[in-house]
Amino acid sequence: MEYKKIPYTSFMWKLGTTSFRTKEFNYKTERQLALLDAFWKNPDNASQGWEKKYMAPGQNDIYEIKVRYYDYLVDNGFMEGGEPWSRKYKTAREKTSGLYDMGLINENHRLTEAGRYLLELSTSLRYNEKTPIGISMDSMLYLEQLLKLSQKINGQTVRPLIVILYLLSRLDYLSHNEFCYLMPLCTDWHSTEHIISLTHRLRNREVTINQVITEVMMSKSNYAEGLRRFANMPFSEEMLLSVSMNRKSAAYDRSYVTLYKEMHSVYMEGDTSRIIPMFDSLKKFQQSISIKWKTMLFKSPVAARVKNNPEGNLRPLPVSATYTEKDFNAFFFVTMHLFKAKATLEDYQDLNKRYLGLTNCFIFDDKQVKLDIVPKHLFASPIDELYKQAYRKCHLLERKTSLAEICETLVFNEKDIIDGVSSELGTDIQTIEEAFDEVDKIRYDRFNKMIDTHFQNNTLLTLLDAFDKRNDANINRIVTDNADVPTIFEYVLGIIWYKVSGRRGKILDYLKLSLDANLLPVTHAAGGEADIVWEYPAVPAYPGHSLLLEATLTDKTNQRRMEMEPVSRHLGNHLLRTGNTNSYCVFVTTNLNVNVISDFMNRKNSLYCCPTNPDKYVEGMKIIPLSTRDLKEIIRQGIRYEDLYRHFETAYEANERHPQKWYDNYVCITGTDQAAISMKP
Template sequence: MDTNGRRNDVINALQGYLTILNDILRNQKMTWKALPESRAELDFYRQAIALSPDVFQKHGKYDKLMEQLDSMPRLKRAIDENDTDWLIDNFAEFTEWRNELDKSVEARARHYTSNLVKLGFADSARQITAVGDVLLDNVLIHKDVIESLLPLNNTNIIYLRQLFKLRIFDNNAERYYSPFCMALYALLTKPRISQDEFCEIIQGLSPYHNIADYDTFINEYKKDDIIQTYSFAVPAEINNTNAINDDVFSKIFTNQKSKNAIIVYQKFYKALYAFRTKQDTSTLNELLTVYEDNKPMLNKAFGYGSNIFKNKRGNRPTSSDFLKKEKLDLFTGQLNTAFYLRFARSKTIDTIREYSDTTMRIFKATGLISFDNGFVELVCRDLCECIFDKETIKNHIFGTISNEIINDISDYEESWDSYYCSNHSIITIMEYSETAVDKILLAVQSEFDGAEIEDIPQIIKQRRKTDFDLFIDKTYPETRVKTLLSMFSDRSNDGKIKEEVYPDATVPTIYEYIVGLAWYYFSNKRIDLLNSFNLTLSANFEPLTHAGGGMGDIVIYEEKQVIMLEATLMNANSQKRGEWEPVLRHSVNLKIDEESSTNREVTTFFIADSFDFNTINIWKAISSVPLQSSSDKDKYTDNVIIMPINNDELSKLMDRKNEYNSIIQQVRKLFLKDITSFDKDWREKFISTVIS
């Protein structure tokens, strides 16, 4: 993954970036190029910082460029009007401004969207792929029989499919390594793995590794073992017993983030060299002083992230006592070799840990892998053991691509219509035969006491619901939910909210989540909140992304009624522009759907901190007029109820849990008492009398 612009809420970011691409390339019909050929990259960055103001709090270089642009009205007009002809003819006059734009803005747009390419949601030209369209809800996802058994939503399934297809290739684009298949195999082999060890295994392996016995490798793996599988050639100019001179040292022991670090490394090396030469009190004291003064930096660079020396800070032992206790490679054999290998290995481990952070967040999006309290486990392990055959998974960890359909890497992943960018279900990806699928289904039935296959998803859902309800009771008691709900009134609390709930999610996503929890308590825990959420959760029930644009935030299906909750953090001034249309569309479509099937009563509650006066009165007024479906123009409904409730009111409703149904019925009576007969053809009838 490209770490430039890395965010905790990576799943939300990917979805947001894909939405922006959809607008720029499809709605605005631009091509993904930089100025002067296209303003697509500039527009992407503009929309990205507008979409996530809590993430992009500082963008001084962009602001300065826009200020400068205001002083160049002709250039500004050409950019605003997307006048590429003028821009191509005249852009050379603005070289300095253009170079800074490319470096500080357009390059960032390319970096941010590159991860969409790496996950197959877009191609290198940033054209949205078939997989990307499914993630955007532009195309329906069709789950196979195995996917239907898993307690996962559509977003979870999409990430699961893409990670199964993901291949890391060698330099010849021939042999590959599948990190997710390795992850799944490891967790099927060893039910609970240390997070550090898990990440080192998954992130540390490459297409160049060969594992003779997978089970032994996994079961016997210990932290930092992966670095022993890497070979490093000691540079010839230091492969001797001579002290390394300053110029050679600074060339080999580099640090791209800090020039001062190289000075510290050199100071540490010289202190080591002096102690190795004399081994007296003076040189030992100097060595320990240099180490203690720069301990975090030196541990990271030469200790694999752990303490290099066991000696306690301030303690000054004799040289002989120190050497007896510190039996290190730095004090035996050739110093230059040991020093370099420690540096190379520590750098490798540091890189593995840096990239593992994003890997874990991506894995969480599958909803199958739990990261909790420093350990990693599979969710629904009994089901996974039936569905994912270990031998099949093992055969996909390392391999080469060559079959009748896919000949090379270009067929596999590089083009818009490649295998990686196309929709394939797990049965296809894992190459399960009909016989294998039948065997899997029989194993699943056996695991669930012979239940019918079509009933098993519901059994699993019920189990997950029970686990979720226990999680809520333990982690989010009523008092905590009330406290969190009150914090959203002040947006300066955003950082605290993320820290309290889940740093990987955006604050609007967390708000939907907390609103759902509050409603759960208001209903006296009677609702199935887990299956009512349209946001995406991790395997640990943590919020990852908010609901897609085609559905309500939370839709609660009960025997005789359907309750939809629409939650927004938009302030009163923004609500008309940002919420009026989608809330109304969701409410109308849901009511029409219910009228054509179950005929349950549908009531929408619009939850926000404060309200726009006109909006709440419009909600009341529309209940008396007929409204048209946005998906089927031949269908209409009336008596659409959208009741605004603010955070403080929702908090107080939690204390009225015994009146849940009564209060909802009071809301309905409030809206329905003013209903009058309304002629939906009133305009046409009037116009026909005027224009005959």
């Protein structure tokens, strides 16, 4: 019997596409805008269109320009090449899809007004400037664009960020399960209110996540129709494939036919000889779906254990699932689509986090997702007016707009921020400066907590080993994949020095890095200052001074070329600007080149002149070279900055002329206890 296939229709929104699940999200976005801008300026490309409707008579085939752009990305080191022609144009489309969704490029893939603004921020290094609400300039642009971004779900418009803000205004926070499985199901006013109601019940343990997803999914007409057919019609392969609703092709769902037959044999016919074949049938599913079935059907997901004791590892189905054939079929249909839905929702969770992370407004801690304190109170008052737009398309997406242009009530009101922060923290705040001081205290509390939980000494030692071996995958896993490894090296050095300094000093200001809302580093396309500038007020152990920390990851062959001149220039300019000759620099790397050591050692006896006024100069500069081996000893011994300062001063005053002997005998951190550092010559 032939069955008309029930079509798949989306029941969820998502941010981005899984085909562009990229590391270093900020960097890749800014870098690709610059590449696209340059690509279209090439006369050979300038008159070309991206989509067919833009192709003038006589122009190249629609696919050729995409292939040409693919090759351009490869030639400029944006990605690795090697794909066949038939795949190149698809990859080019995938790489640009996120830029188009956010309104940074138009349908013809030229930069929009919003895209040009972001590119200007990147190239001028203005992205890190702060806005009134405390987020960076580029984060504000992303916030504005995501507020305008909309999607079509079954013919209905939804603007996901506005929905998220509304959910948080009603629920205060989202657990990670709520964020992953429930938030994207809010596709219209009715479903959003229903999800809010179900979330309250979920938190009261009246329902489960599976029950909520199932209820929402089965309320859709196509799933309801599929359930009626599968529960009431005789089973056949054709019938199952007609209701499997695969987004690509029903052929991808043939594995469910085998699984159904094996489950029917085991649970409805009592044939225990089919337990192992039932387990083996799950090998054909993608891992995220396979493990869900294994968890439901077996006590252990390990094949050897199941095969050693099939009946002992078999879990029973709910009693209600095996009363009749109709009950079994209904249970199978619902479970099949529940697990598919959960796998899809899980697949997009990471992307949703990445896109929201661009705004620097959301905090993703170990248990919850919530708004940072100032954005929370920025949106508190206007949320009802803003929510009226949640299911309407915004026609301002490609323009650079202010928040007030998106929603006239969405303005920065100092009184609202002051009152909101004061109320939330239980303090008497009178000015916006006091409000941000309190917010700053919260940031440092969060930063210190993160160090205590995620950057303990053992973890820092593991990271330093990974930097030495350039185990980039492990570094990204431990810290973040939204920054490149050299940026993470600077960040980790900052954390180590914060500990060395007794957690004194404004490290979040001293780090010349972009940090996201979770206080983790972010890489930008145009780069920025490489220094960490630490300010030390005068104490009995040392005079007031600045310490410039320079971190680099280079091999022995290119270290001299890359680092000697910038380090001395940074310190020289700093000394000329501040006039404080007590300030100095510590240079940290994985491999110390002897000639780099020599150059830094001999800066003690050289002049550094102002480039525009040679009569203005500093006489002698203190630059101390350290290796990651030294950092490891500093961590292991728990050495304090007071002792390091004395140690560095002794090394600086030493008269040794051979650079390697100077480093080995005066600079290198050795010994087994803290006292050892003060026992050097």
